[in-house]
Amino acid sequence: MSLTGRLLVAMPTVTERAFRKSVLLVCAHSRAGAMGLLINRPATNMTLRRLLRESGLRPPQVAIGVPIHAGGPADIERSFTLHSSDYDLRSQTIRVTEDVWLTPHRAVLQDLGHGRGPDRSFIAMGYCGWGAGQIEEEIREGSWLTTEAPSDTVFDLPAADRWLACMHYMGIAPSGLSFASGHA
Incomplete structure (x- = not known):
């Protein structure tokens, strides 16, 4: 079963700082592995204005209220933009769900x-990646729960509220979950 979309x-047993109480959107999943973005970790000290400047792009000409997020520990200098389906760069844009698309292009x-x-x-710096079978194993071990990805969770809900x-x-x-993991 594909986890794309x-x-x-994260279960309470996940204590690694980068993933503690995290919510990730799986953007691509196949037998070769998976790629996803953390959607509840605002990036500190990063704005769209700064991101444009550091990318060598023209500064914004409109008022911008788009927050920047830490998408994951891999390739943190690279931006990934989740967005509504009204925007498509053809060969650069990937459909993640019916309402959430991904464009990893400047x-x-x-x-x-x-x-x-x-x-x-939703703009993220960096991503999360898994090798073949790795994410499936983490789910079997009880590190992650999976659920559908309503677009309002990705775009509208405050980042701090997404896990709960x-x-x-x-x-x-969450108070009823065990903080110990194991197998029966």
Whole structure:
């Protein structure tokens, strides 16, 4: 079963700082591995204006309220933009779900800064990657829960609220979960 377009929600047993109480959107998944973006880790000291400047792109010409997030520990100098389906760079854009698309190209940043971008967007620096069978093993070991990825969770819900909202969406009270893992 493909995990593309699904959310991975960290179990309380995940204590590694980068993934503690994290929510990831799996953007691609195959037998070769998986790629996803953390969607609940705002990046500190990063703005779209700064990102455009550091990327060598023209500064924005419109008021910008687009937060930048830490998408994962891999390739943190590279940006990935999740966005609504009203924006498509043809060969650069990947459909993740019906309502959430991914463009890992600088052109979308420039378009956002000049009022030509998608209606809804989420910008991340870096990504999370897994080798063949690795994410499946982490799920079997009880590190992650999976659920569908409503677009409002990705675009509208405050980042700080996403982990708890996903738990409630799945009908889980985090206080009732065990902090120990194991196998029966």
